[in-house]
Amino acid sequence: xxxxxxxELRRRTLLAGSAAIAMSAASGxxxxxxxxxxxxxxVGPESTAVTLTVNGEERELTVDNRTTLLDALREQLKLTGxxxxxxxxxxxxxxxxxxxxxxxxxxxxxxxxxxDEVKTIEGIGTPEQMDPMQAAFVENDGxxxxxxTPGQITSAKSVIEEIRAGIPxxxxxxxxxxxxxxxxxxxxxxxxxxCRCGAYxxxxxxxxxxxxxxxx
Amino acid sequence: MRAFSYEKVxxxxxxxxxxxxxxxxxxxxxxxxxxxxxxxxxERPAHVIDVNGLGLDEITETEEGGLRIGALxxxxxxxxxxxxxxxxAVLTRAIAAGASGQxxxxxxxxxxxxxxxxxxxxxxxxxxxxxxxPGSGCAALSEGAFSRQLGVIGTSDACIATHPSDMxxxxxVLDAVVETVTPEGMxxxxxxxxxxxxxxxxxxxxxxxxxxxxxxxxxxxAPVGGEQKYHKVRDRASYAFALVSVALIRQPDxxxxxxxxxxxxxxxxxxAADAELSNGAAAVMAELLGGARPTEENAxxxxxxxxxLAAMLAEE
Ligand SMILES: Cc1cc2nc3c(=O)[nH]c(=O)nc-3n(C[C@H](O)[C@H](O)[C@H](O)COP(=O)(O)OP(=O)(O)OC[C@H]3O[C@@H](n4cnc5c(N)ncnc54)[C@H](O)[C@@H]3O)c2cc1C
Ligand code: SF4
Ligand code: FES
Ligand code: FES
Numbered sequence: 001x002x003x004x005x006x007x008e009l010r011r012r013t014l015l016a017g018s019a020a021i022a023m024s025a026a027s028g029x030x031x032x033x034x035x036x037x038x039x040x041x042x043v044g045p046e047s048t049a050v051t052l053t054v055n056g057e058e059r060e061l062t063v064d065n066r067t068t069l070l071d072a073l074r075e076q077l078k079l080t081g082x083x084x085x086x087x088x089x090x091x092x093x094x095x096x097x098x099x100x101x102x103x104x105x106x107x108x109x110x111x112x113x114x115x116d117e118v119k120t121i122e123g124i125g126t127p128e129q130m131d132p133m134q135a136a137f138v139e140n141d142g143x144x145x146x147x148x149t150p151g152q153i154t155s156a157k158s159v160i161e162e163i164r165a166g167i168p169x170x171x172x173x174x175x176x177x178x179x180x181x182x183x184x185x186x187x188x189x190x191x192x193x194x195c196r197c198g199a200y201x202x203x204x205x206x207x208x209x210x211x212x213x214x215x216x
Numbered sequence: 217m218r219a220f221s222y223e224k225v226x227x228x229x230x231x232x233x234x235x236x237x238x239x240x241x242x243x244x245x246x247x248x249x250x251x252x253x254x255x256x257x258x259e260r261p262a263h264v265i266d267v268n269g270l271g272l273d274e275i276t277e278t279e280e281g282g283l284r285i286g287a288l289x290x291x292x293x294x295x296x297x298x299x300x301x302x303x304x305a306v307l308t309r310a311i312a313a314g315a316s317g318q319x320x321x322x323x324x325x326x327x328x329x330x331x332x333x334x335x336x337x338x339x340x341x342x343x344x345x346x347x348x349x350p351g352s353g354c355a356a357l358s359e360g361a362f363s364r365q366l367g368v369i370g371t372s373d374a375c376i377a378t379h380p381s382d383m384x385x386x387x388x389v390l391d392a393v394v395e396t397v398t399p400e401g402m403x404x405x406x407x408x409x410x411x412x413x414x415x416x417x418x419x420x421x422x423x424x425x426x427x428x429x430x431x432x433x434x435x436x437x438a439p440v441g442g443e444q445k446y447h448k449v450r451d452r453a454s455y456a457f458a459l460v461s462v463a464l465i466r467q468p469d470x471x472x473x474x475x476x477x478x479x480x481x482x483x484x485x486x487x488a489a490d491a492e493l494s495n496g497a498a499a500v501m502a503e504l505l506g507g508a509r510p511t512e513e514n515a516x517x518x519x520x521x522x523x524x525l526a527a528m529l530a531e532e
Contacts, residue, residue: 006507007508008509012359040240065220102321104318104319107246107319108251168312169312169317188453
């Protein structure tokens with residue numbers, strides 16, 4: 001018989017809510033608080049000039065340093081195809097590619113991307129000349145409200161490239177063999193794109209259609 | 217978000233010196249944790265030092281036969297590196313189990329180790345939190361609090377938060393070492409075991425870095441071989457933090473190493489627990505989690521950890 005795991009339940013003894021806040025106010029300024037949330041003041045300009053190549057076109061803009069790549073695209077360059085869902089990396093609506101890799105543009109600053117190549121849904125295709133992935137989304141009803149769709153399509157194209165490049169995922173079996181383009185692989189790799197309308201089954205069908213078409 | 221000045225640096229020692237010299241300076245790598253927290257004004261740097269130009273984005277071989285992973289190597293690049301996939305599979309598995317494809321493309325080796333807790337009360341600035349606002353109390357330990365995700369061991373009366381990284385758990389079981397450069401230009405090597413601190417009375421102090429100190433690399437010793445696995449249990453199949461995760465390396469001679477994620481303020485491992493494998497999962501966990509102090513809501517993690525390891529040991 002193995003020994004049991006011995007443990008003791010932690011009691012809820014500590015202060016909470018208003019009592020705690022009153023306590024901390026009473027104890028006054030603690031120096032440790034400053035090491036956690038540094039104070040200080042900016043020591044240089046609070047805005048910066050950057051050059052981005054967006055959908056193949058060089059764009060020069062001056063951004064407040066706080067501007068995310070997402071806000072620069074939407075608010076300054078008026079490329080509103082890239083959507084803002086959560087603004088915290090949790091939904092994937094803001095997915096675009098930078099130097100060929102998909103990222104969450106809400107968790108990146110525009111100033112970090114000086115000289116980078118950005119591609120948004122507007123650069124992937126147009127209503128007249130759709131990318132095969134866009135066409136497959138239309139054909140398979142891969143959306144309902146459409147809000148998550150630019151991010152889904154951008155991610156979907158990257159997913160196929162990432163599998164072909166041999167980048168393993170959480171569901172990849174053998175890490176040293178070629179990665180198979182399975183439903184499980186696509187689902188796992190698309191997990192960073194949430195669809196509130198629940199169009200997942202049709203999104204999967206669209207991606208599979210493109211992946212199989214590429215192979216044929 | 218608070219206003220900040222911004223600078224790019226190209227030399228590691230210069231970066232560290234600048235960070236020590238400018239009050240309220242912070243390094244920015246992938247930005248996936250720092251910017252999230254800056255939007256919530258949990259982090260409020262006055263000056264941001266972008267370290268992406270430091271050239272620390274390569275994985276090279278060490279003289280000891282191991283690998284040196286530059287601090288700016290992305291999680292995607294690290295998990296996909298052929299040498300890592302072949303010889304350090306537990307690390308590929310751990311990284312691939314975390315976050316999403318988009319996030320892993322930006323997340324870096326150094327930033328991942330330094331990501332902050334996912335305790336919901338740390339994120340809610342209306343709540344007391346000793347980690348965010350030292351001395352304010354711990355909302356996670358208040359009556360009716362939601363502590364299901366939080367820590368069961370290594371925690372304190374001041375803070376029961378976990379360290380949320382999957383990558384760090386894989387690195388811990390591989391005996392990784394963190395390399396740094398100080399503001400004075402000196403280099404240091406800190407075993408990952410000693411890198412993250414337990415909260416004690418100062419949960420705001422989370423790691424062994426000195427002010428301004430920059431992580432330059434993480435080194436892995438020569439490959440140890442064996443069968444390497446990482447199992448992560450979470451509330452949904454993907455894109456969620458661990459309730460419990462188990463990193464396991466089993467050798468043909470029966471020796472093993474186990475590290476746990478999701479249970480403590482750092483990847484949780486002990487030599488005494490490693491020595492218990494031949495006696496089964498319950499014996500390992502009696503060593504590793506004996507003396508745990510869970511809350512009523514998260515006591516299940518102790519059973520879950522044991523069962524996860526048992527399932528891994530039962531697999532062929
Ligand atoms: C929705 C979501 C889900 C996630 N899920 C998971 C998950 O399941 N598992 C998991 O492990 N992680 C998860 N993450 C966290 C993610 O892995 C981290 O945000 C990422 O690894 C941080 O790396 P970064 O390079 O972006 O760091 P940054 O945000 O750039 O920096 C983080 C911190 O590290 C400091 N820093 C960065 N580099 C250095 C350096 N070289 N030297 C000294 N200091 C440095 C910065 O100053 C900052 O304080 C998730 C994140 C999000 C947003
Ligand atoms: S557990 Fe730690 S991080 Fe969470 S509220 Fe308490 S002090 Fe803050
Ligand atoms: S808006 Fe960027 S991930 Fe949700
Ligand atoms: S189509 Fe509506 S959110 Fe996905």
